[in-house]
Amino acid sequence: MTLATTLYIVGLLGVGVVAYFLYASFAFGAGYQPTPPRVVRRMLDLAELHSGDTLFDLGAGTGAIVFAAARTYGAKAVGVEVEPLRVLILRLRLWWGGPRDRVRFVWGNIFETDLRTAQVVAVFLWPGAMERLRPILERELSPGSRVVSHWHPILAWTPEVADPALKVYLYRWPDAAQSTDDTGTRTRTPPTG
Numbered sequence: 001m002t003l004a005t006t007l008y009i010v011g012l013l014g015v016g017v018v019a020y021f022l023y024a025s026f027a028f029g030a031g032y033q034p035t036p037p038r039v040v041r042r043m044l045d046l047a048e049l050h051s052g053d054t055l056f057d058l059g060a061g062t063g064a065i066v067f068a069a070a071r072t073y074g075a076k077a078v079g080v081e082v083e084p085l086r087v088l089i090l091r092l093r094l095w096w097g098g099p100r101d102r103v104r105f106v107w108g109n110i111f112e113t114d115l116r117t118a119q120v121v122a123v124f125l126w127p128g129a130m131e132r133l134r135p136i137l138e139r140e141l142s143p144g145s146r147v148v149s150h151w152h153p154i155l156a157w158t159p160e161v162a163d164p165a166l167k168v169y170l171y172r173w174p175d176a177a178q179s180t181d182d183t184g185t186r187t188r189t190p191p192t193g
């Protein structure tokens, strides 16, 4: 095999690995793109994250949100991630000097995750996944929980704060567009727009 052929094959394999890393999880709800540090900061500030809270990052990627939540805000953080290479990176980061008493990673599917212990949920997912997640949030979150999303809003909810420059949306559950009628049944105001 010539050097040129070897380089060609190595290049192709490299492109394949990068494409796998970035896009393989699309089918589950989103590809990979880390949230930039200043956006993470804005998300966690808006969510009023503090040391008594447990934050769930649904689709933890390589840990941008989880590690900031635990290190900077002293919160407990649970990162749920479906893609095994990223789970390996997350566990290596945690093992290598991470805040092990406050962080836990779950290799699994966000749509099968028990969110009842969350006070704050962070998401950076594609719109279809957000829509699929919404009824799960509505079923499992306790009153006063915050959901903070980067890039895509939760269409049927009303954000308490929207930062269009950084594309950050903060919601507080129960959502402002929800109301309770005389029988105690929760009713939904149809979303506008």
Ligand SMILES: C[S@@+](CC[C@H](N)C(=O)[O-])C[C@H]1O[C@@H](n2cnc3c(N)ncnc32)[C@H](O)[C@@H]1O
Pocket: 025, 026, 028, 029, 030, 031, 032, 033, 034, 035, 057, 058, 059, 060, 061, 062, 063, 064, 065, 080, 081, 082, 083, 086, 108, 109, 110, 111, 123, 124, 125, 129
């Ligand atoms: C856009 S990245 C965001 C990563 C991280 N939250 C951050 O802000 O830096 C979305 C992540 O969600 C993961 N993901 C997508 N669908 C998922 C699912 N159904 N269950 C668990 N993780 C999922 C992807 O593998 C990817 O790492």
